Amino acid sequence: MFMTTIKDKIISNFDSFSKNEKNIATFIIENYDTISHYNGNDIALKSGTSKATLVRFSQKIGYKGFIELKREINDEQLSSIRHSPYETFLSTPGKDFLFNNLINDINSFEKRLSLSKVKTIVEYIASASTVYLIGFGTDSIAMKYLYNYLPICGINCVYTDDQGVSLREKILPMTEKDLVIMSNFSDMEDDDYMVARYAKKVGAKFVSMTNSDIVGKSVEADVYIITRETAETFYNSPILSILLCNIILSELRHTYPDKIESELKKYNDAINFMKNKL
Known part of the structure; x- marks a missing residue:
């Protein structure tokens, strides 16, 4: 059984986000494995929001700001909590x-x-x-x-x-x-x-x-x-x-x-x- 990830946390809280926060959540979920490549300005621009909204989003799921959220995702990935292709293979559902x-x-x-x-x-x-x-x-x-x-x-x-x-x-x-x-x-x-x-x-x-x-x-x-x-x-x-x-x-x-x-x-x-x- 996999440990709960930040991605899981974002998905479970999705309905509580504002429209702009949902745009940020969607971008992070869909680019989760490469989120370390983006800074706050990138995410605000690509999700059509602002850095202030990104900070509010991060705070809603328990972080002081996006830097802390990004660091936690990076640590999570370095600790191999992220699904590997083999683990995903094993968890792929049946017909x-x-x-x-x-x-x-x-x-x-x-x-x-x-x-x-x-x-x-x-x-x-x-x-x-x-x-x-x-x-x-x-x-x-x-x-x-x-x-x-x-x-x-x-x-x-x-x-x-x-x-x-x-x-x-x-x-x-x-x-x-x-x-x-x-x-x-x-x-x-x-x-x-x-x-x-x-x-x-x-x-x-x-x-x-x-x-x-x-x-x-x-x-x-x-x-x-x-x-x-x-x-x-x-x-x-x-x-x-x-x-x-x-x-x-x-x-x-x-x-x-x-x-x-x-x-x-x-x-x-x-x-x-x-x-x-x-």
Whole structure:
């Protein structure tokens, strides 16, 4: 059995926080393992609050201020109280729990999902000169999925899971006529922010699939949709992200039937031709 952590304490007191304090709590929870990288100014900025609110938040859970709270989290992690990947593996729930949890997540996702946001994304896709599909690590799975289907709908796409110089070279041609769809969850890297900043600089639309309001706001996405699953596992599950991709593809086909159907027919004819020639 694991000892109670500061993260547990924050979660258990979540409902008692003010709106701004909840923003801070959400940021700390979602960046718990890397919170030592942030100072008070960083957290206030990224959570859209102030240092005074951060101090009040820290005091509400029993600390004089954020410095003491951060030090306690660091000590906790150094003492190996934080779950290791192996411990998380051992505590990953079985299939019955996962099925029930996933059904609840899907029902919750359906209630939260804004159809107007989906329609906006579809409009962005249909009108874009090029759609850039970007994700790193397991965040790339949903982007690769879209890349399998958008081109056969006649949508010009660039897919990349590259980082560093290769990523910069891929997005260099981006213009105000383009769209970026990016899967970027809480544990973000410099390249996530770089893509968002560059899209804003050139005037391209930016859509984020994420697990956090804070991330969506911090990258200044034109539209963001949260696809967070609640089960704690040692793997990152892309099921809700793939579900969102299916909804986008379906809405695209129904909104622009003439364009999409003709492109799908062209693709189908080409496949049949190649099969017959083999």
